[in-house]
Amino acid sequence: MRLSRYFLPTLKETPSEAQIVSHRLMLRAGMIRQHAAGIYNWLPLGYRVLRKVEQIVREEQDAAGAQEVLMPTIQSADLWRESGRYDDYGKEMLRITDRHGRDMLYGPTHEEVVTDIFRNNVRSYKNLPANLYQIHWKFRDEVRPRFGVMRGREFLMKDNYSFDLSKEDARKSYNRMFVAYLRTFARMGLKAIPMQADTGPIGGDLSHEFIVLAETGESGVYVDNALLQKPIPENVDYDGDLQPIVDEWTSLFAATDEKYDPEKDEKPAGDVVNARGIEVGHIFYFGTKYSKPMGAVVTGPDGDEVVVHMGSYGIGVSRLLGAIIEASHDDAGIIWPESVAPYTVGLINLKAGDAACTKTCDDLYAALNAAGVEVLYDDRDERAGAKFADMDLIGVPWQVIVGPKGVAAGIAEIKNRKTGERSELPLDAVVSRFA
Numbered sequence: 375m376r377l378s379r380y381f382l383p384t385l386k387e388t389p390s391e392a393q394i395v396s397h398r399l400m401l402r403a404g405m406i407r408q409h410a411a412g413i414y415n416w417l418p419l420g421y422r423v424l425r426k427v428e429q430i431v432r433e434e435q436d437a438a439g440a441q442e443v444l445m446p447t448i449q450s451a452d453l454w455r456e457s458g459r460y461d462d463y464g465k466e467m468l469r470i471t472d473r474h475g476r477d478m479l480y481g482p483t484h485e486e487v488v489t490d491i492f493r494n495n496v497r498s499y500k501n502l503p504a505n506l507y508q509i510h511w512k513f514r515d516e517v518r519p520r521f522g523v524m525r526g527r528e529f530l531m532k533d534n535y536s537f538d539l540s541k542e543d544a545r546k547s548y549n550r551m552f553v554a555y556l557r558t559f560a561r562m563g564l565k566a567i568p569m570q571a572d573t574g575p576i577g578g579d580l581s582h583e584f585i586v587l588a589e590t591g592e593s594g595v596y597v598d599n600a601l602l603q604k605p606i607p608e609n610v611d612y613d614g615d616l617q618p619i620v621d622e623w624t625s626l627f628a629a630t631d632e633k634y635d636p637e638k639d640e641k642p643a644g645d646v647v648n649a650r651g652i653e654v655g656h657i658f659y660f661g662t663k664y665s666k667p668m669g670a671v672v673t674g675p676d677g678d679e680v681v682v683h684m685g686s687y688g689i690g691v692s693r694l695l696g697a698i699i700e701a702s703h704d705d706a707g708i709i710w711p712e713s714v715a716p717y718t719v720g721l722i723n724l725k726a727g728d729a730a731c732t733k734t735c736d737d738l739y740a741a742l743n744a745a746g747v748e749v750l751y752d753d754r755d756e757r758a759g760a761k762f763a764d765m766d767l768i769g770v771p772w773q774v775i776v777g778p779k780g781v782a783a784g785i786a787e788i789k790n791r792k793t794g795e796r797s798e799l800p801l802d803a804v805v806s807r808f809a
């Protein structure tokens with residue numbers, strides 16, 4: 375993409391309404407613009423990263439055996455009356471009346487909808503286990519939306535729902551998601567620690583939140599330092615027994631401050647630190663909480679009717695962009711991990727008015743694109759300083775800097791955005807370096 379053509383309204387000034395760094399940088403880098411409180415427009419740069427994050431979530435869900443669906447954002451209130459949550463859910467639920475006077479709502483979550491899909495289409499235990507997921511927009515009328523996409527009212531969530539014949543089988547589904555979550559966040563360069571958590575309006579008695587440690591996090595947490603060093607599971611056999619991995623990750627102390635109070639509870643063993651964290655995922659087992667009132671049953675192996683056991687598993691996809699920036703930035707701006715970066719290379723033409731330099735850069739841009747390298751090409755007629763500042767703000771992992779002197783010497787300068795390390799490369803070696 376050429377910066378001269380990019381719809382990228384960067385800001386020099388820090389917007390006053392932004393209180394945390396990720397919110398400030400997402401506004402300054404032209405990634406989002408607020409539409410209303412807690413509701414955002416996703417501009418080209420921001421949307422590009424959102425889809426990269428979404429894709430990693432999707433890949434790990436597919437690898438774990440979940441199947442992607444798309445459920446409606448607007449739901450009928452009738453299902454929520456069946457589950458008994460219509461009144462309990464409170465003011466966070468955006469309630470709507472359609473032209474025929476029917477009670478509808480903008481979905482804050484989808485347990486009822488997915489249970490309705492299951493009960494209408496599955497009769498036999500032979501179709502279990504089932505695990506359906508979607509990546510879709512949710513609406514929760516938060517009383518105090520803040521911190522940009524971190525606590526929005528309309529936000530993008532990946533939500534899964536699992537269906538099993540028994541609590542034991544449901545535990546296996548839970549474990550598959552637990553491991554998939556460890557892998558998902560690690561692929562985005564995040565250390566997300568699974569912690570015992572409250573179940574809140576979703577319900578159930580088994581739940582873990584996945585928390586990324588960050589000083590601006592809204593959650594207070596207590597975590598054993600050893601958890602931060604643990605290697606992430608690789609080459610996972612999702613049909614195998616994952617309990618040992620889950621046991622390993624839950625044997626050390628980690629709890630949100632809702633579950634552990636240092637004043638009341640005894641001091642846990644280990645090198646436990648108190649920190650702030652961002653909840654990027656939350657998984658629940660809640661048995662028959664929805665399947666019983668909604669009649670989601672299957673015929674069991676011995677012909678009897680069995681109410682299925684369920685769990686639900688959420689990831690805050692849009693929140694993750696904020697979390698990644700909180701975990702990876704510096705004074706100059708965002709530092710995107712390569713796995714979610716909007717572009718891999720930021721190509722900077724230091725002298726747009728110099729014909730030889732511009733031709734070299736244009737040729738390099740074409741060659742990198744032809745090799746499948748995602749390039750953001752600063753071809754603007756701007757001062758070098760402004761170009762460096764913008765590319766550092768946008769946060770692409772690698773900068774390829776070409777000026778008239780470099781062209782004369784046949785070299786480009788390469789800058790690693792994360793380390794600041796600079797090196798030189800012959801111009802004809804740049805494509806192979808990044809392809």
Ligand SMILES: Nc1ncnc2c1ncn2[C@@H]1O[C@H](COS(=O)(=O)NC(=O)[C@@H](N)CS)[C@@H](O)[C@H]1O
Pocket residue numbers: 482483484485514516523524525526527529531532533534576653654655656686687688689690691692693
């Ligand atoms: N207001 C919000 N803004 C941005 N992300 C949010 C917001 N509320 C929740 N999330 C994200 O969505 C994830 C899942 O939300 S949740 O309420 O914990 N869980 C559920 O909704 C379950 N139905 C899982 S499918 C959270 O872990 C958090 O990362």
